[in-house]
């Protein structure tokens with residue numbers, strides 16, 4: 503084995519020599535989860551914020567620089583970031599966080615993905631070819647991902663492994679209690695019919711028993727068209743009894759929501775899809791508090 507290869511191998515596998523585990527998160531929910539588990543041991547930043555569509559961002563030089571220094575990348579995966587992450591990874595040229603290495607963590611691969619298509623017709627614009635990547639909208643998924651993330655951090659930073667595991671266990675305990683409280687509150691939502699802008703909410707729907715009757719996008723990633731909205735108006739009826747809510751994420755245009763709401767009387771509003779998506783959603787716990795407050799009409 504030549505010396506050069508040995509050195510690269512050591513650089514990839516050696517325990518961290520510095521204090522902080524540098525986490526490059528693709529979305530704010532994974533930044534928040536990394537901090538819940540890693541606390542003062544990690545330095546985490548998200549490449550996107552809650553008012554940006556995580557499917558589309560610019561591969562800015564500052565992100566390349568941040569990725570170059572990262573020890574751990576935590577992203578939703580399942581093609582969510584296909585439009586920008588491969589380019590960032592290539593430019594950052596950081597073997598620690600390349601797919602296949604332990605510094606590469608794709609959250610959606612740890613949970614059961616929904617909406618895995620039988621066949622993908624990219625010509626129709628389908629942007630969820632590996633199943634739906636918006637897995638954070640079900641807190642049970644966060645539970646599974648948190649366990650895997652604590653283990654991954656322990657592996658990457660063995661000197662602090664016990665601390666990651668302890669903090670992970672503490673988080674899981676608080677999170678399980680929170681789920682019980684959320685589920686007690688959410689019973690009234692079961693069976694409610696919803697129209698959604700993009701298929702951002704399939705895991706929330708699955709969790710709460712909401713029934714998706716339509717999407718404003720004709721297929722995931724294609725903006726609402728006049729034809730499609732006209733069809734929805736016919737389907738939902740001018741009395742508006744076809745659904746209870748029209749929901750969208752903060753970064754989605756409210757135009758189509760409002761158009762349909764005005765003609766059907768169905769109430770349209772936004773739900774935070776991640777931490778920072780509303781004034782109330784300041785951390786992972788208050789994110790779900792706020793989602794339920796808005797759906798139940800109890801937000802202050």
Ligand SMILES: [Zn+2]
Pocket residue numbers: 557629630635636700701702722
């Ligand atoms: Zn999507």
